[in-house]
Amino acid sequence: MFIQCFITRGDLFPAVACMLIFFTTACAFAARHPLIIGHEPVPPEIEAKIDAGEGMFGAAKRVSKVALLDKISAEGQLSVNDALDLNLFDDARYKASIDRISKSTPETVSLRGRLESYPSGYVMISSTAGRSLVNIRIPEKNLAYTILFDPGTQAHYLLEIDPAEKDIKPGGPALTPPDQDSPDNF
Numbered sequence: 001m002f003i004q005c006f007i008t009r010g011d012l013f014p015a016v017a018c019m020l021i022f023f024t025t026a027c028a029f030a031a032r033h034p035l036i037i038g039h040e041p042v043p044p045e046i047e048a049k050i051d052a053g054e055g056m057f058g059a060a061k062r063v064s065k066v067a068l069l070d071k072i073s074a075e076g077q078l079s080v081n082d083a084l085d086l087n088l089f090d091d092a093r094y095k096a097s098i099d100r101i102s103k104s105t106p107e108t109v110s111l112r113g114r115l116e117s118y119p120s121g122y123v124m125i126s127s128t129a130g131r132s133l134v135n136i137r138i139p140e141k142n143l144a145y146t147i148l149f150d151p152g153t154q155a156h157y158l159l160e161i162d163p164a165e166k167d168i169k170p171g172g173p174a175l176t177p178p179d180q181d182s183p184d185n186f
Contacts, residue, residue: 033082035084035087037067040067042063045152045153046063065157065158078111080098080101089160098112099114108128109128110126113125119140133149134146143163
């Protein structure tokens with residue numbers, strides 16, 4: 001009715017000003033940020049690590065070179081309740097609400113967020129000097145994603161991890177508890 005009063009008199013300026021103030025205030029309380037600001041093809045050095053099954057790359061279903069939002073590595077740039085758009089792959093997009101931010105050392109900022117629509121889903125980010133480690137887990141869908149920094153190429157890589165493969169250690173004996181009667185048991 002307030003806006004209608006101004007519109008019927010032909011004076012739109014106060015109505016438009018009120019709407020701008022409302023929308024600006026609403027946006028300030030719930031800022032949205034994309035986690036990834038760019039995707040690129042994987043370079044040959046990383047293709048070789050994937051083929052060799054090296055480290056986390058060995059458990060990856062797919063990999064992409066990514067550029068991350070600078071704000072995740074700087075203190076005070078993001079706030080609790082801000083939204084992160086987890087724009088991982090074309091067919092893997094999720095939203096998370098930041099629920100915790102901490103600074104563990106002078107250079108390290110850590111964020112935790114809960115995924116919308118997935119009560120057990122979470123994102124954890126730890127950043128130091130522009131190098132980030134991101135873990136995204138969605139137990140309801142048996143999905144796991146990791147973004148890690150590769151020092152050889154000086155870039156971040158997004159990996160979709162097969163949860164069944166990531167914790168398997170090649171070779172070695174089975175881990176069993178020591179025999180209770182053994183003299184080596186302390």
